[in-house]
Amino acid sequence: MAFEGLADRLQKSLQKLRGKGKVTEADVKEMMREVRLALLEADVNFKVVKDFVKRVSERAIGQEVMQSLTPGQQVVKVVQDELTELMGGEQSKIAVSNRPPTVIMMVGLQGAGKTTTTGKLANLLRKKYNRKPLLVAADIYRPAAIKQLETLGKQLDMPVFSLGDQVSPVEIAKQAIEHAKTEHLDYVLIDTAGRLHIDEGLMEELEQIKELSKPNEIFLVVDAMTGQDAVNVAQSFNDLLGLTGVVLTKLDGDTRGGAALSIRAVTNTPIKFVGLGEKLDAIEPFHPERMASRILGM
Amino acid sequence: ARYRKVDEDFFEELEEVLIMADVGVNTVMELIDELKFEVKRKNIQDPKQVQEVISEKLVEIYKGATDKEESLELNLNPNGLTIILFVGVNGVGKTTSIGKIAHMLKQEGKSVLLAAGDTFRAGAIEQLEVWGERVGVDVIKQGAGSDPAAVMYDAVQAAKARKVDVLLCDTAGRLQNKVNLMKELEKVRNVIAREVPDAPHEVLLVIDATTGQNGLSQAKTFSEATSVSGIVLTKLDGTAKGGIVLAIRNELKVPVKFVGLGEKMDDLQPFQPEQFVYGLFGDLVNEEK
Ligand SMILES: Nc1nc2c(ncn2[C@@H]2O[C@H](COP(=O)(O)OP(=O)(O)OP(=O)(O)O)[C@@H](O)[C@H]2O)c(=O)[nH]1
Ligand SMILES: Nc1nc2c(ncn2[C@@H]2O[C@H](COP(=O)(O)OP(=O)(O)OP(=O)(O)O)[C@@H](O)[C@H]2O)c(=O)[nH]1
Ligand SMILES: [K+]
Ligand SMILES: [Mg+2]
Ligand SMILES: [Mg+2]
Numbered sequence A: 001m002a003f004e005g006l007a008d009r010l011q012k013s014l015q016k017l018r019g020k021g022k023v024t025e026a027d028v029k030e031m032m033r034e035v036r037l038a039l040l041e042a043d044v045n046f047k048v049v050k051d052f053v054k055r056v057s058e059r060a061i062g063q064e065v066m067q068s069l070t071p072g073q074q075v076v077k078v079v080q081d082e083l084t085e086l087m088g089g090e091q092s093k094i095a096v097s098n099r100p101p102t103v104i105m106m107v108g109l110q111g112a113g114k115t116t117t118t119g120k121l122a123n124l125l126r127k128k129y130n131r132k133p134l135l136v137a138a139d140i141y142r143p144a145a146i147k148q149l150e151t152l153g154k155q156l157d158m159p160v161f162s163l164g165d166q167v168s169p170v171e172i173a174k175q176a177i178e179h180a181k182t183e184h185l186d187y188v189l190i191d192t193a194g195r196l197h198i199d200e201g202l203m204e205e206l207e208q209i210k211e212l213s214k215p216n217e218i219f220l221v222v223d224a225m226t227g228q229d230a231v232n233v234a235q236s237f238n239d240l241l242g243l244t245g246v247v248l249t250k251l252d253g254d255t256r257g258g259a260a261l262s263i264r265a266v267t268n269t270p271i272k273f274v275g276l277g278e279k280l281d282a283i284e285p286f287h288p289e290r291m292a293s294r295i296l297g298m
Numbered sequence B: 001a002r003y004r005k006v007d008e009d010f011f012e013e014l015e016e017v018l019i020m021a022d023v024g025v026n027t028v029m030e031l032i033d034e035l036k037f038e039v040k041r042k043n044i045q046d047p048k049q050v051q052e053v054i055s056e057k058l059v060e061i062y063k064g065a066t067d068k069e070e071s072l073e074l075n076l077n078p079n080g081l082t083i084i085l086f087v088g089v090n091g092v093g094k095t096t097s098i099g100k101i102a103h104m105l106k107q108e109g110k111s112v113l114l115a116a117g118d119t120f121r122a123g124a125i126e127q128l129e130v131w132g133e134r135v136g137v138d139v140i141k142q143g144a145g146s147d148p149a150a151v152m153y154d155a156v157q158a159a160k161a162r163k164v165d166v167l168l169c170d171t172a173g174r175l176q177n178k179v180n181l182m183k184e185l186e187k188v189r190n191v192i193a194r195e196v197p198d199a200p201h202e203v204l205l206v207i208d209a210t211t212g213q214n215g216l217s218q219a220k221t222f223s224e225a226t227s228v229s230g231i232v233l234t235k236l237d238g239t240a241k242g243g244i245v246l247a248i249r250n251e252l253k254v255p256v257k258f259v260g261l262g263e264k265m266d267d268l269q270p271f272q273p274e275q276f277v278y279g280l281f282g283d284l285v286n287e288e289k
Helices: A006-015 A025-041 A046-062 A071-086 A114-131 A144-155 A169-182 A198-211 A229-239 A259-267 A289-295 B008-020 B027-042 B047-063 B094-107 B124-136 B149-160 B179-195 B215-228 B244-252 B272-284
Strands: A103-107 A132-139 A188-191 A217-223 A245-249 A272-275 A282-283 B082-087 B112-117 B138-140 B165-170 B202-208 B232-234 B256-260 B268-269
Touching: A006 A025, A006 A071, A025 A046, A025 A071, A025 B027, A046 A071, A046 A259, A046 B138, A071 A259, A071 A289, A103 A114, A103 A229, A114 A132, A114 A144, A114 A188, A114 A217, A114 A245, A114 A272, A114 A282, A132 A144, A132 A169, A144 B124, A169 A188, A169 A198, A188 A198, A198 A229, A217 A229, A217 A259, A229 A259, A245 A259, A259 A272, A259 A289, A289 B138, B008 B027, B008 B047, B008 B272, B027 B047, B027 B244, B047 B244, B047 B272, B082 B094, B082 B179, B082 B215, B094 B112, B094 B124, B094 B165, B094 B202, B094 B232, B094 B256, B094 B268, B112 B124, B112 B149, B124 B138, B138 B149, B149 B165, B149 B179, B165 B179, B179 B215, B179 B244, B202 B215, B202 B244, B215 B244, B232 B244, B256 B272
Parallel strands: A103 A188, A103 A217, A132 A188, A217 A245, A245 A272, B082 B165, B082 B202, B112 B138, B112 B165, B202 B232, B232 B256
Antiparallel strands: A272 A282, B256 B268
């Protein structure tokens, strides 16, 4: 692996201090350099890293680290604690509307995993909560997007609502909710087309779908391999739509996933689920402390 | 102008801009050290001048050790069938890039055939078929769930029988740490290599420009499994800069051949190193406007 975990890094940098006895402020600074590098290599956003290191540094210089007999381990602990805290507690609950159907809107960049995650969430809602979801094919742009969702619906033996690709996504969402009401389906999951956060026309379309369908949840689906740009994407979607949660996909890969921290830091929106494979049961609640260890390479 | 001087602040901002472009912190720090040295040696004071040096250095890193003038064009077989295999992780734009490249080749007057080698993902075959219709080329397919190596075998036979110029082969997206799936890809490649001497003539790794440092691991592992010959860098129409290809190029010498700039048939361009490199740090020098 090209990456080196934070613990190893600190170990190395501390070897230089060995035998000196007490740790000085300069030593802490040196260790913070390693923290910074580890986070940047994990794709945590540059600005997020900057703020984070500043805060950790203050804590480290404060007491815990400088007084400690094992300053390296202490730094790791402080960093891990702060990271975990920043990413928030476990929040894998999905909203329930007291006037069904509950509407969930899936949004995000192209190829992030929206359609697959729509299937996974529907599967979870039925399996764990005994709910009856309706999958809504509101991506009229991507070639065979409707077919993809219909295939997932077939695999799950679940209804898929589609009006083809000649009706506007806003209209599709509207009719889907009516359909769910008459069929007594209690969740409506709207699979929207992938789009760039800077595509004004398509972003406006999402706003309209939101306006009309009054979703109880708006999930931003983000690829865990995303680099520095994750903050721009998350911020744009959040500013426009007011996200209620994030799903981090493709965590079954070997990416560090620093995007998780970046997104949380800039949107203050909880990461609710992680995707861990292509199959429809490969979804789990997000665990902040596991994610912290992963980002730090431990 | 915002930058009166080429001083410590300037280099700090440059570092920030390049890291934010996903170039990777190690590459950036090396680059900054070299730049500082150059700036001192040449006694450069004017940011305009330093801009040229940055460009030069980045292009140098990009071009790396390969001195030979290499072609960014596709390696097409002049005496018969050319086979191009597309590989990469999930959702990066493999199928879409095949559609775009099919369109490009067709416009150049070539006959093209597509192979639906993704038999796994829901709707993958139909997606390629839509592209086939759009572009006006045929797709060789089997049913969902069938063996991708068998599809490839069929497609190669069809391409030979129909005497087409180029066969473009789609594969299912896979994460590079999935050993079995990487083995499957090797098998697909071997089938092609066995059926046509010198094939595949290109193995194009598709990389999403939003990808962070994991891109390097993708390039390494896919290269080991399939001998990647070039990269298609997609989704450059977004705000991500795709800086990771600099590190990929630096370590693995694999050149970027095309960039994807949208979802339409025409949204493909040949890669231009100078333009790309300027895009990485352009924000820094443009800020003053
Ligand atoms: N390994 C892995 N692959 C995933 C995961 N989630 C999605 N994928 C794959 O990622 C690719 C893209 O997934 P889609 O669900 O089509 O993504 P999308 O966001 O709907 O894409 P667009 O509609 O084109 O914007 C597919 O190959 C999926 O199988 C995951 O958690 N792990
Ligand atoms: N904005 C933009 N979107 C792109 C580009 N290339 C592909 N896409 C979109 O990205 C999404 C995924 O593209 P695909 O071609 O399905 O990707 P893939 O690698 O074949 O995906 P899998 O087969 O699921 O692994 C689709 O929504 C495409 O329209 C590009 O250059 N720019
Ligand atoms: K992606
Ligand atoms: Mg989709
Ligand atoms: Mg594909």
